[in-house]
Amino acid sequence: NAGVMQNPRHLVRRRGQEARLRCSPMKGHSHVYWYRQLPEEGLKFMVYLQKENIIDESGMPKERFSAEFPKEGPSILRIQQVVRGDSAAYFCASSLKREASYNEQFFGPGTRLTVL
Amino acid sequence: GQNIDQPTEMTATEGAIVQINCTYQTSGFNGLFWYQQHAGEAPTFLSYNVLDGLEEKGRFSSFLSRSKGYSYLLLKELQMKDSASYLCAVMDSNYQLIWGAGTKLIIKP
Numbered sequence: 001n002a003g004v005m006q007n008p009r010h011l012v013r014r015r016g017q018e019a020r021l022r023c024s025p026m027k028g029h030s031h032v033y034w035y036r037q038l039p040e041e042g043l044k045f046m047v048y049l050q051k052e053n054i055i056d057e058s059g060m061p062k063e064r065f066s067a068e069f070p071k072e073g074p075s076i077l078r079i080q081q082v083v084r085g086d087s088a089a090y091f092c093a094s095s096l097k098r099e100a101s102y103n104e105q106f107f108g109p110g111t112r113l114t115v116l
Numbered sequence: 117g118q119n120i121d122q123p124t125e126m127t128a129t130e131g132a133i134v135q136i137n138c139t140y141q142t143s144g145f146n147g148l149f150w151y152q153q154h155a156g157e158a159p160t161f162l163s164y165n166v167l168d169g170l171e172e173k174g175r176f177s178s179f180l181s182r183s184k185g186y187s188y189l190l191l192k193e194l195q196m197k198d199s200a201s202y203l204c205a206v207m208d209s210n211y212q213l214i215w216g217a218g219t220k221l222i223i224k225p
Contacts, residue, residue, distance in 0.1 A: 035215075042215045042216055045213065104164065106161070107160070109158050110157075110158055
């Protein structure tokens, strides 16, 4: 039973390039969450998606960032025209359902983005 | 605004007991989670409290007081492998998880 998978694990980009991060949720999970974590800081919520729908993107910057979770395939977090401040670990989590009090989120190993 | 507070760093000795506190102010409450995160790795689930009281799971216990907006994680018989960050997170009325910055626990022999 594979857990949440993310790739790549490490990604290096130069300023102005695009970064594309992928997340495959646990089998049977249709809820996906993306978080950003800066060094020595806590997790910051970015976006919550269900299949083909963005439910809550209140934590995602309005410009350069986008996310999708297509009917087939992994969820994608896309960062256009990256800047040095985008360097961080990006974690994806998935859960069985959201509208419930007990809702454990399972985390992927993260993608560490470095912008040169 | 929503706020989760926990100490930035704590140090304890191998074999001892340590208590990591977490206070919160959120719009609504649908449970409190504790996660463990080793450096460079993903957070892993430790515990969930939604009712007041103590939940025990092996060497780890978690306590919740909703009226005080307070929780703690108790780690007993500390081992070197317990050196990690411990993240407190509260699920608000919109079922969104609000995360604390984490407490870095350093275990000394």
